[in-house]
Amino acid sequence: MPKRNIYLKMKTLSEALEIWSSKTGTMRTDEEIIPVTAGLGRVTFAPITARRSVPHYHGAAMDGFAVAARNTFGASDTNRLQLDIRTQAFAVDTGDPLPPGTDAVIMIEQVEQVSDKTIEIRSAAFPWQHVRKVGEDIIAGELLLPRLHVLRPADLGALLAAGAAEVSVFARPRVWVQPTGSELISASRAAVAEPGQIIEFNGTILSAMVAECHGIPDLREIVEDDYECIKRSLQDAIESQSDIILINAGSSAGSEDYTSAVIADLGEVFVHGVAMMPGKPVILGMAGGKPIVGLPGYPVSAIMAFEQFVRPLLFSMQSMDFPEFESISASLGRKMPSKLGLEEFARVILGRVEGKVVATPIQRGAGIITSLTRADGILQIPQEQEGIEEGADVRIRLLRPRNQIDFTLVMIGSHDNAIDLIANEIRARDGRIRLSSSNVGSLGGLMAIRRSLAHFAGSHLLDTETGEYNYAYIERYLKGKAVRLVKLAMREQGLLVRKGNPRNITGIDDLISPDVSFINRQAGAGTRVLFDYLLQQRGISPESVKGYDQEEFTHMAIAVSVLSGRADAGMAIYSSARALNLDFIPVGRERYDLIIPESAWDDFKTCCLMDVIVSDEFRRLLTSMGGYDPTESGRVMGIWNGYEWTERQV
Helix, strand or coil: CCCCCCCCCCECHHHHHHHHHHHHCCCCCCEEEEEHHHCCCCEECCCEECCCCECCCCEECCCEEEECHHHHCCCCCCCCEEEECCCCCEEECCCCECCCCCCEEEEHHHEEEEECCEEEECCCCCCCCCEECCCCCECCCCEEECCCCECCHHHHHHHHHCCCCEEEEECCCEEEEEEECCCEECHHHHHHCCCCCEECCHHHHHHHHHHHCCCEEEECCCECCCHHHHHHHHHHHHHCCCCEEEEECCCCCCCCCCHHHHHHHHCEEEEECECEECCCCCEEEEECCEEEEEECCCHHHHHHHHHHHHHHHHHHHCCCCCCCCCEEEEEECCCECCCCCCEEEEEEEEEEECCEEEEEECCCCCCCCHHHHCCCEEEEECCCCCCECCCCEEEEEECCCHHHHHHEEEEEECCCHHHHHHHHHHHHHCCCCEEEEEECCHHHHHHHHHCCCCCEEEECCECCCCCCECHHHHHHHCCCCCEEEEEEEEEEEEEEECCCCCCCCCCHHHHHCCCCCEEEECCCCHHHHHHHHHHHHHCCCHHHCCCCCCEECCHHHHHHHHHHCCCCEEEEEHHHHHHCCCEEEEEEEEEEEEEEEHHHHCCHHHHHHHHHHCCHHHHHHHHHHCCEECCCCCCEEEEECCCCEEEECC
């Protein structure tokens, strides 16, 4: 049994790239002969010479009459010349071959037809006038396209015109994609997955990325965490027709991570561990003359490592120029800490707020695939930097087209399931607009509005002295910032417990039992403010609630924690309990509002948002989710000019 892998010689990203390039930079795929019609975007393997001339006959370049130029000499306005259609002039259309004995074409507009047998001309033609001569475009035997030429649409036409039905190109790299892990099951078995079993989806992601880079993926069956099994799989890959081998998972330093040892057994490991995050456990090696990349098991790590090491190799093996990612300048929405010595790839959402592009970081976990599905871009933080300050100018690598930024409606603040419903309804009304949300709690949403980082925020902050929602917090935190307070809905808050309520929890007072574990919302969340208020009303100290310090950022995350048994109870809205079939113990109703800056009020995206939330269809859908009263959704509850309320609803 091989020894456990430890990162003793981890390389920086630049060092690893240099080593990898030195080992694989000159590797190319073999020649492949393909139909010209399938050649778009491929790279020529060898120079191509024309097999025939284009055109291969003298042809008319205009509609008119073909003539022998010598027969027209002397014709002028004062000396009109008549030609016999049967023997001296011949009607032709563009592309027709010239009749024998002719060497010019007179345009039809310059001819006057006297009779069915005679035409009259007023000027002489010169030899080869309006004629496409043999080889005018391409001459047989001349160089048509050089080696290493990327075939474009016009090139395909030229090849076919010159008599080439097939073309020699660099073959597409064949990539062996090998998922490993005893805990993995195929997607077809998702319905019967047991605790500890994980649906294998990294292989599909990696295969799609291979295809994006013009490679041919070969996704293999899952191999369990067994040294000999992985070794046999790698041996099969080496002996196959594959050009590159990807092994997913088993690249870290765990007791069942065998990838590095297997590669070393059958070949050589160049790098094990790169100072990048996510993606640190990547392995770079070679066996049987084939590049091997051991990709981490966490999906975001695997994707980042693929982009750094596999993507460039796929392009270079086809002699293709490596396409640079499109990027854009942005202002960083909040401070971004980073570990010194690690090249970090942080995911961000982008939006143009008050004229500037703002990048707001989102979840950073290597296993959180939704951090990439939600992200608009990636911020690469150099290893020598210990984070980036809020407001700093940064360069963001785009994950979406640049023009989508102006159509992104940015929401930051308290989570509510209604926000997802709004996003879908906005999309249905205007397919250009995309709602991008970041769940940082109600207070975090106010801070985002104050710093001009969002088009609107979601908030349900209770003023425990007055019993009102949001007014006092706007007065406190948004001085000098004009906003409108818009009611979205009244909603039910309560305790979520597993079906059947096995702990017999009846209310807040039961949470002090040592047998009951609780899952809390993060500090600054409106739900957390309400919960703390309820504890205070009852004289309950937070320390007496087991799990008070365990936090989640969304209502659905609270619901999942209860459903999975991580906690016996959590406080969240009714719709999240209903979504996961949990029991719900009501503790009260609250108002959930949207806070919209005046600067964004007339924006077309905000107008679409308002059109949605005042619509009967939205109110019907929200009511059907349970726990909501959207009767007054869209009602402006107050207008704050930055210093006082110019309007305020009771």
